[in-house]
Amino acid sequence: MEPGDGYFGESHEILRQTVARFVEREIKPFVDEWEEAGEFPRELYRKAANIGLLGVCYPEEWSGFQSDIFHEVVVTEELTRSGSGGLAAGLMSHGIALPPILALGSKEQKERFIPPVIRGDKIAALGITEPGGGSDVANLRTRAVRHGDHYVVSGSKTMITSGARADFVTMAVRTGEPGHRGVSLLVVETDSPGFVVSSKLKKMGWCASDTAELSLDEVRVPAENLLGQEGAGFYGIMSNFQKERLHLSLMANTTAQLALEESIKYAGVREAFGRTLKGFQVTRHKLVDMATLVEVSREFTYSVAAGIHAGKDMIKQVSMAKIFSAEICDRVCHAAVQIHGGYGYMRECLVERLYRDSRILSIGGGTSEIMKEIISKLIL
Secondary structure: OOOOOOOOOHHHHHHHHHHHHHHHHHHOOOHHHHHHHOOOOOHHHHHHHHOOHHHEOOOHHHOOEOOOHHHHHHHHHHHHOOOOHHHHHHHOOHHHHOHHHHHHOOHHHHHHHHHHHHOOOOOEEEEOOOOOOOOOHHHOOOEEEEEOOEEEEEEEEEEEEOOOOOOEEEEEEEOOOOOHHHEEEEEEEOOOOOEEEEEEOOOOOOOOOOEEEEEEEEEEEEHHHEOOOOOOHHHHHHHHHHHHHHHHHHHHHHHHHHHHHHHHHHHHHOEEOOEEHHHOHHHHHHHHHHHHHHHHHHHHHHHHHHHHHOOOOOHHHHHHHHHHHHHHHHHHHHHHHHHHHHHHHOOOOHHHHHHHHHHHHHOOOOOHHHHHHHHHHHHO
16 A cells, blocks of 8 residues: 655655564464454554554654654554454553543543553453433443442443453543533443453454453442543544544554455456456456545545644544445445355455445444534534
């Protein structure tokens, strides 16, 4: 893949090479095994931390290192090039769990929760989605009631990435009135009595990431674990979505790029009717269409990242990027399976996994339908 001109400098390319070597050495030889197991070794977090991968875009005072949004772009792209979207999502689940702590947390909370994750000693997850709730964040039902110096939390969360083995969950709870004004964020430590991983969920794709349903039965959470003020949770959640949707767009583009690359390779060696597949105009044109779609989607996503880096309000554009990149990924992966024929339907074929992994990208982080509602309010 050729990075977009003007977006990446020397430090970005050094990081790209570092992460690419890490993926080749520590992930690719084992990724098929981890996909089947439904998780990867916890030790991988520490290995990633040792090369600074987990600290990208976190302040140095919290064990991060000086970087910008295009360093994040590099990490997301190169981890996704492992061929496992689930591996990338699971290893980087702190990317959605820690930003609310950075945005709303006190200095003491940041010191307590962020460095252990950046060092690879602890795993962080974000707990928002509830059974029956989906994208309707403002109407979540998990209840937290203040009793003295603790909150008593009861409810359930589902589809939580890294939920089965997280050490703490940055959790959206209801502390007040119905609607978004009654939503708060609590850091819930998973060794608390009453906190149970009620189910490890099996998924169509992203299989290497553990995904869980969580149950909380009168879990006592110290009041000092409240992020910001009561009622500030919806702001903390929404402020995080812009980056999350950007990274999902990047994952979509990279997944599509991998499917394209695999298709080009296969078309050059697979013979039919006395010539390779690339000898047929229909195949060549299909590959050109795929390459064009990937190129356009990637460049648009980079421009959105540049806008976020510049401090611009990019809610409309990042929502568009997520819709577009997810649709392009679906189309390109579908075409890749078609080019591979029956082999594209086999588990040992990479495009089979890419095809399955692509399907979550128009759902996670807010569905395409929710993205269209957001955009419609901004343009109509």
